[in-house]
Amino acid sequence: xxxxxxxxxxxxxxxxxxxxxxxxxxxxxxxxxxxxxxxxxxxxxxxxxxxxxxxxxxxxxxxxxxxxxxxxxxxxxxxxxxxxxxxxxxxxxxxxxxxxxxxxxxxxxxxxxxxxxxxxxxxxxxxxxxxxxxxxxxxxxxxxxxxxxxxxxxxxxxxxxxxxxxxxxxxxxxxxxxxxxxxxxxxxxxxxxxxxxxxxxxxxxxxxxxxxxxxxxxxxxxxxxxxxxxxxxxxxxxxxxxxxxxxxxxxxxxxxxxxxxxxxxxxxxxxxxxxxxxxxxxxxxxxxxxxxxxxxxxxxxxxxxxxxxxxxxxxxxxxxxxxxxxxxxxxxxxxxxxxxxxxxxxxxxxxxxxxxxxxxxxxxxxxxxxxxxxxxxxxxxxxxxxxxxxxxxxxxxxxxxxxxxxxxxxxxxxxxxxxxxxxxxxxxxxxxxxxxxxxxxxxxxxxxxxxxxxxxxxxxxxxxxxxxxxxxxxxxxxxxxxxxxxxxxxxxxxxxxxxxxxxxxxxxxxxxxxxxxxxxxxxxxxxxxxxxxxxxxxxxxxxxxxxxxxxxxxxxxxxxxxxxxxxxxxxxxxxxxxxxxxxxxxxxxxxxxxxxxxxxxxxxxxxxxxxxxxxx
Amino acid sequence: xxxxxxxxxxxxxxxxxxxxxxxxxxxxxxxxxxxxxxxxxxxxxxxxxxxxxxxxxxxxxxxxxxxxxxxxxxxxxxxxxxxxxxxxxxxxxxxxxxxxxxxxxxxxxxxxxxxxxxxxxxxxxxxxxxxxxx
Numbered sequence: 001x002x003x004x005x006x007x008x009x010x011x012x013x014x015x016x017x018x019x020x021x022x023x024x025x026x027x028x029x030x031x032x033x034x035x036x037x038x039x040x041x042x043x044x045x046x047x048x049x050x051x052x053x054x055x056x057x058x059x060x061x062x063x064x065x066x067x068x069x070x071x072x073x074x075x076x077x078x079x080x081x082x083x084x085x086x087x088x089x090x091x092x093x094x095x096x097x098x099x100x101x102x103x104x105x106x107x108x109x110x111x112x113x114x115x116x117x118x119x120x121x122x123x124x125x126x127x128x129x130x131x132x133x134x135x136x137x138x139x140x141x142x143x144x145x146x147x148x149x150x151x152x153x154x155x156x157x158x159x160x161x162x163x164x165x166x167x168x169x170x171x172x173x174x175x176x177x178x179x180x181x182x183x184x185x186x187x188x189x190x191x192x193x194x195x196x197x198x199x200x201x202x203x204x205x206x207x208x209x210x211x212x213x214x215x216x217x218x219x220x221x222x223x224x225x226x227x228x229x230x231x232x233x234x235x236x237x238x239x240x241x242x243x244x245x246x247x248x249x250x251x252x253x254x255x256x257x258x259x260x261x262x263x264x265x266x267x268x269x270x271x272x273x274x275x276x277x278x279x280x281x282x283x284x285x286x287x288x289x290x291x292x293x294x295x296x297x298x299x300x301x302x303x304x305x306x307x308x309x310x311x312x313x314x315x316x317x318x319x320x321x322x323x324x325x326x327x328x329x330x331x332x333x334x335x336x337x338x339x340x341x342x343x344x345x346x347x348x349x350x351x352x353x354x355x356x357x358x359x360x361x362x363x364x365x366x367x368x369x370x371x372x373x374x375x376x377x378x379x380x381x382x383x384x385x386x387x388x389x390x391x392x393x394x395x396x397x398x399x400x401x402x403x404x405x406x407x408x409x410x411x412x413x414x415x416x417x418x419x420x421x422x423x424x425x426x427x428x429x430x431x432x433x434x435x436x437x438x439x440x441x442x443x444x445x446x447x448x449x450x451x452x453x454x455x456x457x458x459x460x461x462x463x464x465x466x467x468x469x470x471x472x473x474x475x476x477x478x479x480x481x482x483x484x485x486x487x488x489x490x491x492x493x494x495x496x497x498x499x500x501x502x503x504x505x506x507x508x509x510x511x512x513x514x515x516x517x518x519x520x521x522x523x524x525x526x527x528x529x530x531x532x533x534x535x536x537x538x539x540x541x542x543x544x545x546x547x548x549x550x551x552x553x554x555x556x557x558x559x560x561x562x563x564x565x566x567x568x569x570x571x572x573x574x575x576x577x578x579x580x581x582x583x584x585x586x587x588x589x590x591x592x593x594x595x596x597x598x599x600x601x602x603x604x605x606x607x608x609x610x611x612x613x614x615x616x
Numbered sequence: 617x618x619x620x621x622x623x624x625x626x627x628x629x630x631x632x633x634x635x636x637x638x639x640x641x642x643x644x645x646x647x648x649x650x651x652x653x654x655x656x657x658x659x660x661x662x663x664x665x666x667x668x669x670x671x672x673x674x675x676x677x678x679x680x681x682x683x684x685x686x687x688x689x690x691x692x693x694x695x696x697x698x699x700x701x702x703x704x705x706x707x708x709x710x711x712x713x714x715x716x717x718x719x720x721x722x723x724x725x726x727x728x729x730x731x732x733x734x735x736x737x738x739x740x741x742x743x744x745x746x747x748x749x750x
Contacts, residue, residue: 412737416737
């Protein structure tokens with residue numbers, strides 16, 4: 001056993017050891033203990049001396065006891081890692097060394113235990129380990145390979161991923177100079193050579209997106225980065241990464257192409273397209289929409305609602321529509337909207353609004369499509385007018401064809417019948433009578449043809465020049481012509497039309513029209529009273545209206561109204577020669593783009609109203 | 617020779633009337649023949665006959681296109697008259713308007729009188745066939 005003084009000297013020496021150290025005897029009872037140990041294991045009372053070391057570390061690794069025992073048998077240098085929980089609950093890591101304790105006679109008298117606080121190292125190692133795992137994962141996911149060039153050894157190192165990207169065998173040995181040969185001839189190869197060169201000479205790192213042709217001949221896009229390394233100011237090598245971005249690049253290209261395609265498409269549509277947010281502010285617009293809103297750049301329109309471009313009333317309507325589309329999540333399709341343009345023109349638009357709905361079924365905006373259909377509308381109106389004109393002309397034509405056919409047929413029927421009689425007639429005076437009738441029939445036919453010709457002339461000469469004439473002068477002239485007839489039947493003509501009133505007419509037609517109506521008044525006078533024909537004029541819109549009123553027999557319009565101006569009767573042998581008078585009159589009036597109406601009461605009289613078109 | 621009491625011709629064309637009469641003279645024997653220039657004169661005349669207790673025509677030749685009152689308007693008023701005897705009405709027209717033929721079908725079904733539809737020029741042979749008591 002050690003002497004007391006020696007023991008205390010030893011104790012003193014050991015106490016001051018910079019390393020946490022304990023000396024335990026064969027029974028594992030603590031003999032000496034350094035202050036460091038005391039501190040590290042937070043054994044503040046020195047009561048530890050003499051205590052069994054194992055009892056002090058109850059939760060310790062069982063390996064520990066074993067190693068102490070082994071030490072006692074002379075098997076040294078066992079290193080163990082041991083954790084110890086301190087008072088604050090923090091875990092501390094120690095590396096434990098046990099060495100046999102020899103006396104001067106080389107007898108093992110115990111074990112020397114040394115503990116080194118490796119908490120910091122352990123945590124760093126753990127961090128590093130984690131980082132390595134993460135970096136490995138990232139590299140794996142992003143397909144990033146690592147490379148390294150050492151100038152001194154002229155050695156190029158590629159990791160397995162770099163090799164994978166180049167599609168070379170695992171045992172491939174890269175060469176710094178030849179590396180650039182993997183890059184596609186042209187831009188990529190030129191760039192890699194130049195940038196590497198520049199990196200070395202100018203000491204700058206680089207990162208380039210280039211095309212690489214793998215050992216297997218596949219063309220891929222990569223991002224290659226490098227950083228030159230220097231030792232004592234001299235270039236010593238280079239480290240870097242290489243990433244396969246082919247898929248990403250192709251997707252980008254595809255996306256860009258799609259975007260461009262979409263843009264081209266919407267910009268060239270003959271429709272105004274805008275995408276709006278919940279507040280009806282424009283998020284995206286096409287060219288036509290910018291034109292429609294009269295702006296030059298997207299900046300002037302993006303983020304703005306209709307109140308910025310339309311008057312308040314109109315903007316309120318569009319906003320209301322937008323809201324209803326987004327609220328009901330139902331589109332408005334092909335709504336026809338009229339809009340007065342700045343220049344006063346009336347435009348018609350077809351508007352469709354389609355809600356944009358997210359995955360939660362909520363509307364987050366809408367697509368608004370506007371098409372100007374003013375031209376189509378205009379064409380439609382013109383077409384409708386044309387159809388009206390055509391169908392009315394067609395009706396007239398059919399009517400006329402029937403008239404022609406009927407009249408000619410009646411004459412030919414008469415000829416045929418009379419000739420039949422003539423052929424079989426024996427009596428001379430009867431023959432003569434038939435001959436006379438044939439002559440009459442021939443005259444009638446000629447007259448009919450003249451009349452028909454006149455109708456054709458009127459309906460085909462619609463472009464006859466119209467002139468302003470003084471209507472009351474014309475009336476006077478006609479009155480003069482009919483003077484004898486008027487006098488004979490004692491018919492008073494009352495003309496209240498002022499001298500200055502003029503109408504736009506074809507002069508030849510107005511004579512015929514006035515003559516016909518006045519003759520009509522004479523023809524259908526009432527024998528029961530003093531007859532008159534009253535003429536007056538009014539203005540209705542674009543028309544000057546001539547009223548011709550008589551107090552004659554009157555016509556039952558319910559029965560004969562539609563026949564009055566029609567061509568339902570034959571021309572021949574009417575006692576009043578102008579058999580088609582009113583028919584021709586009506587055609588003349590219509591040829592001057594006017595109209596004629598009639599009002600009549602049996603036993604009271606008839607009033608004709610002739611509308612002369614002053615504008616057209 | 618067919619014997620008919622009373623015949624009536626309604627046509628505004630004197631040549632047709634002349635021809636009809638000439639053919640009828642050689643075909644049938646009749647007691648009276650009346651001619652009217654248009655539907656209005658005809659219907660007034662027939663109303664007078666009824667009023668005076670005279671015999672209503674047994675056969676009527678009717679033109680369609682006439683002034684004032686045409687054949688159809690005449691027919692409409694005629695079939696409304698209280699005539700119990702069956703009268704034969706022969707329409708004779710130079711019209712080729714299909715609405716006229718439609719009208720004929722319409723009126724034919726509305727009356728107990730016999731109504732026929734014939735085109736001008738009409739031949740003696742045809743006149744012989746349609747000139748009889750209905």
